[in-house]
Amino acid sequence: MANNLDTSSVTFVACQECDLLHRHATLPPKGVARCVRCGAFLYRQAPSDSNERALALALTACILFVIANIYPIFGLEVQGTHTSTTLFGAVESLWDDNSRAVATLVFFTTIFVPAAELIGLTWVLVVLRSGSQGWGAVPILHFIERVKPWGMVEVFLLGVLVSLVKLAHIAIIEPGMALFTFGALMVFIAASAASFDADAAWVQLEAVN
Amino acid sequence: MNPAPITARIGLLACEVCRLVSRAPSTGDVAHCPRCGAALHTRKPASLVRTWAFLIAAMILYVPANVLPIMDTSSLFGTQNDTILSGIAFLWTSGSYVLAMVVFFASVLVPLLKMIALAILAGSVQMGSVRYRRTRTRLYRLIEFAGRWSMLDIYVVTILVALVQVSTLASIHAGPGAAAFGAVVVLTMFSATSFDPRLIWDTQEEAS
DSSP states (O other), X not given: OGGGOOTTTSOXXXXXXTXXXXXXXXXXXXXXXXXXXXXXXXXXXXXXXXXXXXHHHHHHHHHHHHHHHHSOSEEEEETTEEEEEOHHHHHHHHHHTTOHHHHHHHHIIIIIXXXXXXXXXXXXXXXXXXXXXXXXXXXXXXXXXHHGGGOOHHHHHHHHHHHHHHHHTTSEEEXXXXXHHXXXXXXHHHHHHHHOOHHHHHHHXXXXX | OOOXXXXXXXXXXXXXXXXXXXEOOSSSSOXXXXXXXXXXXXXXXXXXXXXXXXXXXXXXXHHHHHHSOSEEEEETTEEEEEOHHHHHHHHHHTTOHHHHHHHIIIIIIHHHHHHHHHHHHHXXXXXXXXXXXXXXXXXXXXXXXXXXXXXXXXXXXXXXXXXXXXXXXXXXXXXXXXXHHHHHHHHHXXXXXXXOTHHHHHHHHXXX
C-alpha cells in the first residue's frame, strides 16, 4: 500500500518532526491537524481572509516599529541630570563602549531581523493580493522562515522591564513613548505571523509561477 | 500494526521550507524542491556532528559567561563587577523576588537545562534509543521555544550601559562575560536548529 502513493492526485503532508506521512484532509474551520505519532503541528484550516488580516496587522506593526525606534524607551532623572535613549542609541553606546560583538547581536535580534521580517511579510502579502508574479516572493519567504527564531522583540521588552526595576532604586524613571509602542509592536508581530497562512501562500505562488 | 509510511523510506522528500512532499530523484544529485527551489535532504546534513560541535562550544563558553562580570559599575561608592549570579542576588536582596526569579530562570536555568536536554537528545539518538520517543520530541519542541529567553540579560546590560554611561552619578560598562553569554545563547540556538528530531524516530524503525 505504501509503495503505490500517487502524489499527483492526493496531497500528502510529511511530519517535520518524525517524518510520518499523512494524507491531507479537509479540516473544519479553524481546525488544526497534528501528527498521529509524535503530536507535532501539521497544518491548519485558516480562515479565507487570513492573509488580508495578516497584511493589516503587518502594516500596523511596520508603523509601530518606526515609532518604537524613533522615540526614547524611557528617561532617567538623576540629581537634575536627564538622560534617555532610543534602542538604536543603546546599540551605539555598546558599540562605542567596545562591546562590538554584543552590540551586533542586539542590533541583529531587535532591529534588523524584526524589520526584515515585517517588510518581507508585507511585501509577500502585497504580491499575493495583487495576484501577479511579483518580484522576490519566493526568496523572501525562504528568508523569513530562516531568520524567524532570531527576532526577539518580546525578550527585549522583558529586558526593558527588568532594567526599569533595577534603575528605579537609583533614579526617577520617566516612561517614554517607545516603551508602550514596543509592547504593542510585540503583540502585532505575533498576531500577523499567526494570521499568515504560509501553506496557502505557497500554493498560490506555485500557481502563479 | 502495519509499518507507518515514513516519507524517506518510500522515496519521498519533504521540503523544510515550503513543506511540499516530492519524489526523490533517482540520481545522487542534490535535490531541489520543485515548488520553492530549496535544497532537499532526507535528514538535516551531518545533524549530530553539528549539534555536538555547537553544544560543546556553548558548554565551554558557559563557564566564562558565569564567572566573568557581565557589567562593571563605577560610582561614588566604588567599583563593582556584577556577574549574572551576583546581579540576581542583588535583585533578591533588594526585594524584587519575582524579578530575581525571572532573571534566574532566563539566564541560568534555561541555558543550563537547554544544554543538558540537547546532550540527552543527541546522545540518545547516537545510542539508538527507542525509549520515550514522544517525550523526547516534545523536549525538542520546548528547547526550540524556550532558548531565546536567555537573551534577557544581554538586553538589560544594553539598556543600563546606554542610560547610565553618560550620567554623572555612575558609569556602567559591559563586561567580558556579556560577550561570552551572548555566544552561549547563539551557539545553543545553532545547536538546536542543527538537530533533526526525525532521527529520534528513525531508530525505532530499525528496531521494530
